[in-house]
Amino acid sequence: MALNRRTFIGTGVAGAATLAAPTVWAGGHGRPKVVVIGGGAGGATAARYIAKDSAGAIDVTLIEPQRRYYTCFFSNLYIGGFREMESLGHSYATLAANHGINVVHDLAVGVDRDAKTVTTAAGHVLPYDRLILSPGIDFVDGAVPGWDVSAQGAMPHAYKGGTQAQLLKAQIEAMPEGGTFAMVAPPNPYRCPPGPYERVSMVGHLLSQINPTAKILIADPKEAFSKKGLFEEGWATHYEGMITWIGAPDGGGDVSVNPDAMTITINGEVTEVDACNVIPAMKAGRIADIAGVTEGNWAPVNAADLSSKMDENVHVLGDACAQGDMPKSGFSANSQAKVCANAVRGALTDSRVFPARFSNTCWSLIATNDGVKVGATYEATEEKIARVDGFISQTGESVAVREATYQESLGWYDGISSDMFS
Known part of the structure; x- marks a missing residue:
């Protein structure tokens, strides 16, 4: 439904x-x-x-x-x-x-x-x-060496609603042809587990239209991330050769930034970047x-x-x-x-x-009409809110299924907005 x-x-x-x-x-x-x-x-x-x-x-x-x-x-x-x-x-x-x-x-x-x-x-x-x-x-102070909230103008976090997202988009649009966008992904736990990777997808979508030779670099302190297989399938399909993910096994957690010089250092290697999204712990x-x-x-x-x-x-x-x-x-x-x-x-x-009952679904858009989701239901126990069962989109789904998933997310947005503010 x-x-x-x-x-x-x-x-x-x-x-x-x-x-x-x-x-x-x-x-x-x-x-x-x-x-x-x-x-x-x-x-x-x-x-x-x-x-x-x-x-x-x-x-x-x-x-x-x-x-x-x-x-x-x-x-x-x-x-x-x-x-x-x-x-x-x-x-x-x-x-x-x-x-x-x-x-x-x-x-x-x-x-x-x-x-x-x-x-x-x-x-x-x-x-x-x-x-x-x-x-x-x-944000946790000192979580990313070289970055604090005073640097959010040069390297936005864009992980709170409003002007930070506008600033980050403007910086991406201003990148030179063939330039580099970098993201510092956060460690667990954090707001919206698939969020950084949907963002990479959306940056990829924007760059594929206005700057198709640009590159995206992700420094990630985790060994894996939410919907990893789905995102990687989508990146290969829609943004082939544009996105490089460096996870914990390859030094993705050994990262620092220099907002003044616009550089990111990953596992000792310094890279000049044209836009950088730092999402701290x-x-x-x-x-x-x-x-x-x-x-x-x-x-x-x-x-x-x-x-x-x-x-x-x-x-x-x-x-x-x-x-x-x-x-x-x-x-x-x-x-x-x-x-x-x-x-x-x-x-x-x-x-x-x-009796308390809980549910969650997280939708992500990878490209035009290519939507995926993950979710679960939960119950209250003496110890915690405990997961009962769950679901996740599958790799290889049809175009029709992915479009229906995206349309479902639009219905949810309208629903939750009304539930909050009407």
């Missing part, structure tokens, strides 16, 4: 269409308060479902600095020329108008878990009964550290409700959490948000909580 707006929205928590009417939690201060930090696939979805399904019984505040949210997912298609940037942008206005969510465009800079308050950069102090953190990713967005709910780079959570293992009144969603087997993706964040929203609503209004 092709995935579209209606079928995607229907894949939430079991029984979501028959939610029990909430009764207001007797907290002694009016309606219980939920503060959500981060307005992406996890945070916006959680805020919307809590407000909608509680029918106004819960006071929901969403803190997000950006007034218009640009999805990181599908930004590769913008680089490849398959989407316009504006098609990736979404407004928060409907969340406020339709669901009564208090949308605060500000930066959360402090969390006092004892007092149960959040402080913003503008000095607002917001109380909560439950706090949901969905801050996405930040990742960690949970900074507010998770500030809140004191991280352990190492990520925030460990309980599988059944995404509550922090350090504080039952704090929940962490999406890319920022360490939850088990689910990959870090927009689909995963949205799926986790629905489970979390149901659990939070149940805890605060004494309404029914349904």
Whole structure:
């Protein structure tokens, strides 16, 4: 069955269409308060479902600095020329108008878990009964020698939605004839496992049209990557001789960059490049550290409700959490948000909580109408979110199957966008 707006929205928590009417939690201060930090696939979805399904019984505040949210997912298609940037942008206005969510465009800079308050950069102090953190990713300092965020103008990461993708595309378009594009791929775990390799495909597609003698060089600290066989088949078919992948066995993890000289050094060999996409090692967005709910780079959570293992009144969603087997993706964040929203609503209004179930699919576009996918379903165990079963596209699939997979991804994008913001 092709995935579209209606079928995607229907894949939430079991029984979501028959939610029990909430009764207001007797907290002694009016309606219980939920503060959500981060307005992406996890945070916006959680805020919307809590407000909608509680029918106004819960006071929901969403803190997000950006007034218009640009999805990181599908930004590769913008680089490849398959989407316009504006098609990736979404407004928060409907969340406020339709669901009564208090949308605060500000930066959360402090969390006092004892007092149960959040402080913003503008000095607002917001109380909560439950706090949901969905801050996405930040980068590990020093992960790529020679690179830090001050170099993102010369060597963009383009792994957060918005202007970085525009900058990277402009640099690719400005490459001289026969020039070299380089990518430094990240170590596991990181946001969107197939993402760097879909990006290489989209760069290949763009260069094949405007600069067909250009070369693409990938330095990768991993021995393998998501959908490796599918991508390599596609690269050989569509971009023969253009792409060179240097993995861990060949020194792909021994890499440094010099943004001033525009060079990349791989296993001791220095190469001059004309554009360079550095995707460093990742960690949970900074507010998770500030809140004191991280352990190492990520925030460990309980599988059944995404509550922090350090504080039952704090929940962490999406890319920022360490939850088990689910990959870090927009689909995963949205799926986790629905489970979390149901659990939070149940805890605060004494309404029914349904058993947690999760799913994920990651689509990738290799070339025009050549779409592939990988996905799985998951369940909550005492230990983690555990994989139940999965699927992946196969090499050698027909043109019709690959086109149908791509069309399915477009339906999913429309569906998740509506699920987050309508």
